[in-house]
Amino acid sequence: MSEIIVIAIQRDGELRSSSLEAITAARGVKQAGDTLSVAIVAANPQGLAGALSVEGVDEVIAVKATDEFQPDLIEAVVGALVAERKPSLIVTAHTVDAWSFAPAAAIKNGLGFATDVMALRREGADLVATRAGYAEKVLMDIDFPGKDTVLLTTRTNVFEPASGQGSAKVTEMAAPAADIATKHEGWKQPADAGGIDIPGSEFILSIGRGVADEANVEQFLELADKVGATLGCSRPIADNGWLPKARQVGQSGQLAASCRLYVAMGVSGSVQHQWGMKHVENIVAVNTDPEASIFSIARYGIVGDMFEIASELENHF
Amino acid sequence: MKILVPVKQIASLDDQFEMRDDGRDVDEDYLEKDLNEFDHFSVEEALLIKEAAGDEVEVVVAIVGDDDADDALRTALAKGADRGIRVWDDALANADGTSIARILAKLVEREKPDMVFTGAQSSDFGSATTGMALAGLLGWPHAAVVSNLEYKPGASSATLRRELEGGLEEVMTIKCPAVLSIQLGINQPRYASLRGIKQAKQKPVDELSLDDLGLDASDVAPAFNVRKMYAPQRGKAELITGSAAEQAARLAQIIKEIRGM
Numbered sequence A: 001m002s003e004i005i006v007i008a009i010q011r012d013g014e015l016r017s018s019s020l021e022a023i024t025a026a027r028g029v030k031q032a033g034d035t036l037s038v039a040i041v042a043a044n045p046q047g048l049a050g051a052l053s054v055e056g057v058d059e060v061i062a063v064k065a066t067d068e069f070q071p072d073l074i075e076a077v078v079g080a081l082v083a084e085r086k087p088s089l090i091v092t093a094h095t096v097d098a099w100s101f102a103p104a105a106a107i108k109n110g111l112g113f114a115t116d117v118m119a120l121r122r123e124g125a126d127l128v129a130t131r132a133g134y135a136e137k138v139l140m141d142i143d144f145p146g147k148d149t150v151l152l153t154t155r156t157n158v159f160e161p162a163s164g165q166g167s168a169k170v171t172e173m174a175a176p177a178a179d180i181a182t183k184h185e186g187w188k189q190p191a192d193a194g195g196i197d198i199p200g201s202e203f204i205l206s207i208g209r210g211v212a213d214e215a216n217v218e219q220f221l222e223l224a225d226k227v228g229a230t231l232g233c234s235r236p237i238a239d240n241g242w243l244p245k246a247r248q249v250g251q252s253g254q255l256a257a258s259c260r261l262y263v264a265m266g267v268s269g270s271v272q273h274q275w276g277m278k279h280v281e282n283i284v285a286v287n288t289d290p291e292a293s294i295f296s297i298a299r300y301g302i303v304g305d306m307f308e309i310a311s312e313l314e315n316h317f
Numbered sequence B: 001m002k003i004l005v006p007v008k009q010i011a012s013l014d015d016q017f018e019m020r021d022d023g024r025d026v027d028e029d030y031l032e033k034d035l036n037e038f039d040h041f042s043v044e045e046a047l048l049i050k051e052a053a054g055d056e057v058e059v060v061v062a063i064v065g066d067d068d069a070d071d072a073l074r075t076a077l078a079k080g081a082d083r084g085i086r087v088w089d090d091a092l093a094n095a096d097g098t099s100i101a102r103i104l105a106k107l108v109e110r111e112k113p114d115m116v117f118t119g120a121q122s123s124d125f126g127s128a129t130t131g132m133a134l135a136g137l138l139g140w141p142h143a144a145v146v147s148n149l150e151y152k153p154g155a156s157s158a159t160l161r162r163e164l165e166g167g168l169e170e171v172m173t174i175k176c177p178a179v180l181s182i183q184l185g186i187n188q189p190r191y192a193s194l195r196g197i198k199q200a201k202q203k204p205v206d207e208l209s210l211d212d213l214g215l216d217a218s219d220v221a222p223a224f225n226v227r228k229m230y231a232p233q234r235g236k237a238e239l240i241t242g243s244a245a246e247q248a249a250r251l252a253q254i255i256k257e258i259r260g261m
């Protein structure tokens, strides 16, 4: 009998849906007699408690503080929860916010720890998590011998968001004292897309670092035009200024929300790129590296040179 | 005024690879080593601050790694970092981000930097752990995935942007000294010049053991244990084979089918 705690995250008072995914991950390893609690830090945590009271959640721990993201505060909350409740497992989604607070919270409390976990299960009494390695080319099963409490961050867009009406009791927890070293000053929205519509495109031809040089980009703009696709790209291409940011597909760019056909050329398939496109029904990967992780999510794979394929493809349109 | 930039030597896999006999990692022979992509940006950010301040800033790069890792450290020195520190001990073979953070915390005690910049993550394992775990140990202000930074050497606070999901950024001020994890694209990393590469060979590198730092193997035990490593299930992708012309012809057919042309 032990407690599992999910740390839910809000932004500007709105619940991040990945918090519900973390609940699903936690629910999956709940054993008979375990309780599942969800902690939320917000200006009005009670207002978010309803959305968190999904099936399987026994308790919502409402910490009334601020909507501002303060890693120091979340870390203090985790520290207090570990001290008071001695949970066996703490789960939070692998969001950018978690990048800030989870490693610090783990090491301060001497917890077992792993990030970006894609699967979670019990083998007997042992908790076994799966994460990727070597640029997504391998998987590893990991465990946490000798650790009373384990903190895991779960990859987003992998676990289904938890649903089903629950009947969690709501407990108030006073915000613990914390030395707050950051101050929110505002938001900066992404630059105007200038008419480029990755989310609305049904057919996207995307280029990655395989394109090698800025001078090579133009021919793919022309190719996309010819085959009727919107040209997309991976992050390094946008970071280099070779294409506008509005064409970047992935976690820090655009979601290919309406896409039915995604042709990825010279894209390795990093988790952040996949975030924006792995749901697409028809993915064609063109890559010189037969082990590139993009092939693991593609429907069709071409092991080959993107320039050769591109110049041959042109002749068909 | 000093900026400490911990860097990592990452490993990428050859096109073909085999697992080690114990099944818990890839056989060393199939690994290619390089300086972590993200660390080009953290080193650059420190060098930009140094240059803007007219060189009264010292940039110290640190790496935890065996003799091999000297290359990655020299790459950072060749770009313009002033000196290096390399820490190694065979007990670190299974080190994770939290183990490295414990070593770096000792280096911060010794070096007393005004800022620490790490990469946002490593491009091999992507744990995004080391920098923020270090901040946790030190009790220092911290921010992850920093995409913009305004900082004057010695200032008691800095203004930065954290890059969030979907390209949204948060503007925040942070007290200094701080540990920041630096995101891709924050700057345009320079290449080392030939002169820089030559000079790097002469730059001082302190080589330290765990013992030198007052740590023993149990202090740097990782926060997880690898049971086994394995190649993921592939086979989902239908491979299109043949000459480039044949492959492209099939791709054209797929495009036309799906688009209903």
Ligand SMILES: Cc1cc2nc3c(=O)[nH]c(=O)nc-3n(C[C@H](O)[C@H](O)[C@H](O)COP(=O)(O)OP(=O)(O)OC[C@H]3O[C@@H](n4cnc5c(N)ncnc54)[C@H](O)[C@@H]3O)c2cc1C
Pocket: A207, A208, A209, A210, A211, A233, A234, A235, A236, A248, A249, A250, A251, A252, A253, A254, A265, A266, A267, A268, A269, A270, A271, A272, A273, A276, A286, A287, A288, A289, A292, A304, A305, A306, A307, B120, B121, B145, B184
């Ligand atoms: C917080 C965060 C957010 C991020 N957000 C995003 C995001 O939104 N989108 C994104 O894309 N990345 C994002 N990244 C970056 C991501 O981690 C990777 O660095 C990036 O996706 C790699 O881009 P790539 O696949 O083009 O390059 P690489 O990984 O370098 O891959 C290039 C590929 O091209 C292949 N290749 C080379 N030459 C050829 C050729 N001639 N023909 C065919 N193939 C060839 C290679 O085999 C390789 O597989 C983010 C990272 C972080 C930390």
